Amino acid sequence: MRVxxxxxxxxxxxxxxxxxxxxxxxxxxLPRRSAQALCPFLNDLATSRMNVGEGSVLSKVCKPHKGARxxxxxxxAKQSPDVAAQRAMVAVECGTAMIFVGGSxxxxxxxxxxxxxxxxxxxxxxxxxxxxxxxxDEERWDIPVVLFPGGAHALSPAADAITFMxxxxxxxxxxxxxxxxxxxxxxxxxxxxxxxTGYVVCAPxxxxxxxxxxxxxxxxxxxxxxxxxxxxxxxxxxxxxxEAGSGASEPVNPNLIRAVAxxxxxxxxxxxxxxxxxxxxxxxxxxxNWIVTGTVTEDAGSMDxxxxxxxxxxxxxxx
Numbered sequence: 290m291r292v293x294x295x296x297x298x299x300x301x302x303x304x305x306x307x308x309x310x311x312x313x314x315x316x317x318x319l320p321r322r323s324a325q326a327l328c329p330f331l332n333d334l335a336t337s338r339m340n341v342g343e344g345s346v347l348s349k350v351c352k353p354h355k356g357a358r359x360x361x362x363x364x365x366a367k368q369s370p371d372v373a374a375q376r377a378m379v380a381v382e383c384g385t386a387m388i389f390v391g392g393s394x395x396x397x398x399x400x401x402x403x404x405x406x407x408x409x410x411x412x413x414x415x416x417x418x419x420x421x422x423x424x425x426d427e428e429r430w431d432i433p434v435v436l437f438p439g440g441a442h443a444l445s446p447a448a449d450a451i452t453f454m455x456x457x458x459x460x461x462x463x464x465x466x467x468x469x470x471x472x473x474x475x476x477x478x479x480x481x482x483x484x485x486t487g488y489v490v491c492a493p494x495x496x497x498x499x500x501x502x503x504x505x506x507x508x509x510x511x512x513x514x515x516x517x518x519x520x521x522x523x524x525x526x527x528x529x530x531x532e533a534g535s536g537a538s539e540p541v542n543p544n545l546i547r548a549v550a551x552x553x554x555x556x557x558x559x560x561x562x563x564x565x566x567x568x569x570x571x572x573x574x575x576x577x578n579w580i581v582t583g584t585v586t587e588d589a590g591s592m593d594x595x596x597x598x599x600x601x602x603x604x605x606x607x608x
Contacts, residue, residue: 346433346450346482350387350579351527351556356607357573361385361599362437362560362583363408364392364535365400370407377408378415379592381432383599390448391437392535392583394500398442405447408434435484441472446479452530453483457517458490460502486528487521487555489514491541495534495561506531508542518552526555533561536584540568543575550576566605573606580606 361380363373377388390405412430419425436451438444444451453476456464476483490503491514498505506514514531521529529549531541540562550557559572560581569580582602589595 347484347527357577357580358386359603359606360387360389360579360581361586362389362581365390365404366396367587370403373404374407374411376586378411379595380599383596384603388432388434389437391439391443394439396443401443402445402447405434405445409447441468444472444475448481450482450484452486454486454488456488456501458503464501484528485526486530487526488530489517490532491545493534493537493539495537497534506545511544511548514545515548518549518555522552522554528558529555530558537562543571546572546575546577566601569602569605
């Protein structure tokens with residue numbers, strides 16, 4: 290194992306030695322308007338930020354790269370933590386460069402946390418195995434696990450970072466700043482790195498557009514898309530995520546991607562409706578830096594089918 294990993298106990302190592310059923314939670318009260326549970330704490334386990342290679346997660350995400358890189362989004366509500374970890378390992382084997390955990394708006398925090406822990410443990414085991422093999426490649430498994438939450442109720446100290454998002458085209462204060470204010474104190478305590486992210490939902494929008502009360506960007510709204518990108522840049526966001534919605538019938542229109550990519554200083558993520566290599570390639574050619582896919586992972590009937598699907602999608606990011 291690398292020297293820096295021996296010098297500081299990682300989250301993966303800290304959680305690896307405590308069975309999931311034995312990991313206690315304590316909820317810290319926070320003034321709020323509803324009775325919805327907010328984010329568990331782990332008071333008796335180390336929660337210092339894990340070293341993901343050298344430097345911050347944000348520096349890795351924003352590092353220039355030929356072509357685009359791939360993110361696998363895993364919704365904790367769609368499978369058990371163990372199956373989620375298996376799917377994540379297949380994704381990494383296929384070349385995915387980051388794991389997002391989140392998606393559903395009503396997933397209990399305990400499920401989100403258990404999923405993050407399972408994935409971190411699986412990665413730790415593979416890093417260790419690679420360190421014992423003279424021909425092993427530890428860097429292959431040095432993958433950030435990043436929260437992509439539906440709200441402040443779905444956080445976990447086992448994550449390396451979080452897409453700290455403003456849903457920029459929402460008409461609700463809740464998604465512009467409300468959930469962020471609720472979650473920030475907990476993220477500070479966890480030591481989870483925040484990735485400042487502007488989030489813009491495009492047609493067709495799907496469930497996230499409905500729940501987030503988003504004024505959807507239409508394919509012809511190129512000037513408006515560019516204005517959102519300029520606004521994100523001026524706010525100081527590092528990332529901008531164009532989202533067509535989970536399982537969308539159509540991906541984000543390439544013209545919108547192209548308009549946003551024209552604005553310097555932002556790393557561009559694109560997701561939703563990207564089921565085929567052709568759709569992925571169109572997004573990459575338009576200027577996407579990261580491609581996010583999730584539904585193709587959930588729909589796969591076996592790990593072999595998942596591997597085949599992801600290999601083709603990841604390949605389209607760089608070919």
